[in-house]
Amino acid sequence: MTQYDDRSSKNRFATIAVGAAEIETHPHRGGTNDVVPPIHLSSTFEWASGDEANEHVYSRAGNPTRAALEEQLARLEGGDHALAFASGMAAISTAMLSLVPPGGHLVASDSIYGGTENLLTEMLAGHFDVDVDFVDTRDPENVSAAVDSETDLIWAETPTNPLMRLCDIRAIADIADDYGISFGVDSTFASPYFQAPLELGADVVVHSTTKYLNGHSDSIGGAIITNDETVFEQLAFAQQVGLGNMLSPFDCYLVARGVKTLPARMKHHEENAMAVARFLESHNRVARVYYPGLESHPQHDLASEQMSGYSGMLSFEFDGTPLELEAFIEGLDLFTPGASLGGVESLIEVPSLMTPDEVSHGEATAEIPETLVRVSVGLEDPDDLCEDLRTALP
Numbered sequence: 001m002t003q004y005d006d007r008s009s010k011n012r013f014a015t016i017a018v019g020a021a022e023i024e025t026h027p028h029r030g031g032t033n034d035v036v037p038p039i040h041l042s043s044t045f046e047w048a049s050g051d052e053a054n055e056h057v058y059s060r061a062g063n064p065t066r067a068a069l070e071e072q073l074a075r076l077e078g079g080d081h082a083l084a085f086a087s088g089m090a091a092i093s094t095a096m097l098s099l100v101p102p103g104g105h106l107v108a109s110d111s112i113y114g115g116t117e118n119l120l121t122e123m124l125a126g127h128f129d130v131d132v133d134f135v136d137t138r139d140p141e142n143v144s145a146a147v148d149s150e151t152d153l154i155w156a157e158t159p160t161n162p163l164m165r166l167c168d169i170r171a172i173a174d175i176a177d178d179y180g181i182s183f184g185v186d187s188t189f190a191s192p193y194f195q196a197p198l199e200l201g202a203d204v205v206v207h208s209t210t211k212y213l214n215g216h217s218d219s220i221g222g223a224i225i226t227n228d229e230t231v232f233e234q235l236a237f238a239q240q241v242g243l244g245n246m247l248s249p250f251d252c253y254l255v256a257r258g259v260k261t262l263p264a265r266m267k268h269h270e271e272n273a274m275a276v277a278r279f280l281e282s283h284n285r286v287a288r289v290y291y292p293g294l295e296s297h298p299q300h301d302l303a304s305e306q307m308s309g310y311s312g313m314l315s316f317e318f319d320g321t322p323l324e325l326e327a328f329i330e331g332l333d334l335f336t337p338g339a340s341l342g343g344v345e346s347l348i349e350v351p352s353l354m355t356p357d358e359v360s361h362g363e364a365t366a367e368i369p370e371t372l373v374r375v376s377v378g379l380e381d382p383d384d385l386c387e388d389l390r391t392a393l394p
Contacts, residue, residue, distance in 0.1 A: 014263040037068040065249040076192040079225035081232040084247035088208025091222030104152040110134040111160040111366040134364040137167035157186040162374040164290035173201025193266040194309040211342030219254040269312025275382035287317040318371040331392035341376035
């Protein structure tokens with residue numbers, strides 16, 4: 001599959017990421033000829049009427065730094081509109097609270113980030129009486145069977161956190177179209193560089209900008225991109241007025257800076273992840289490796305069809321006891337044990353040990369194996385990474 005290069009723009013992805021697509025207007029320069037959009041920290045702006053009226057009045061409702069980032073993110077995804085939020089979960093909760101009314105119906109993937117699962121089960125189902133159906137979205141027929149005329153939203157991750165499962169975006173988008181409902185995709189693991197859900201028919205794309213978009217583990221944020229004007233107006237109202245959970249100007253600056261190197265970083269992440277995945281697959285203390293780039297992944301063909309690459313995230317099942325697994329983690333030097341992902345440094349996480357509150361134990365969602373290890377492969381030398389794993393594995 002070739003890289004998505006048009007995305008509603010005459011420029012290719014790397015050109016858009018760097019920001020050269022702004023050459024025609026440079027709306028952020030304001031007569032100062034800044035090459036980089038400046039950070040506007042002001043909470044309020046001077047009011048004027050008529051021809052002198054300012055586009056921005058109050059930073060919660062609109063900030064020039066945030067507007068510049070949102071335009072950049074929309075271009076990356078080939079969307080018409082983007083909104084930047086204070087966290088990935090802020091983006092997800094805004095999307096769900098805006099698009100699913102109290103007492104409504106939502107169909108979600110049963111393999112999903114623990115924070116999203118908790119939002120669905122504790123807040124939407126528990127406080128807003130939303131009927132949530134978790135289904136195995138690897139088979140579109142499961143989605144079709146769960147959706148009916150009362151459904152308000154279909155929600156999926158692809159690849160999923162942390163089991164690296166995929167869903168057929170185009171097939172599920174067709175189901176959503178048949179019922180006239182919205183389909184949202186959390187595409188954080190793939191990044192806009194390797195996957196373009198809007199091009200495949202999704203209505204809403206969500207990213208935790210904390211991860212690959214920022215890429216340097218120094219900013220928390222989220223984003224929603226859409227082509228649907230009505231959906232955008234609902235989301236914008238919730239972001240700016242109802243929930244007030246927009247991204248700060250300084251974090252907008254950090255994400256915009258990170259996006260400029262996204263293509264180069266993602267290529268390197270993928271190369272390193274493939275090397276690590278192949279090493280782990282050959283090791284006798286590894287029971288199974290989950291990486292869409294491996295031919296052994298049961299959805300490798302789908303990954304090759306709807307993604308232009310396989311990103312830097314993988315998981316594997318350690319063949320040993322939890323005590324041995326903990327000793328392995330403690331024996332690593334280059335891989336830092338910790339949550340989050342998508343930064344230049346390699347991180348490793350055992351969900352059952354490090355984030356037990358986010359590990360599913362219910363029947364409705366996919367259970368995460370106790371010895372599952374999630375790896376965010378960074379930009380270090382791949383030989384050094386493999387050697388670190390080789391030394392630490394018992």
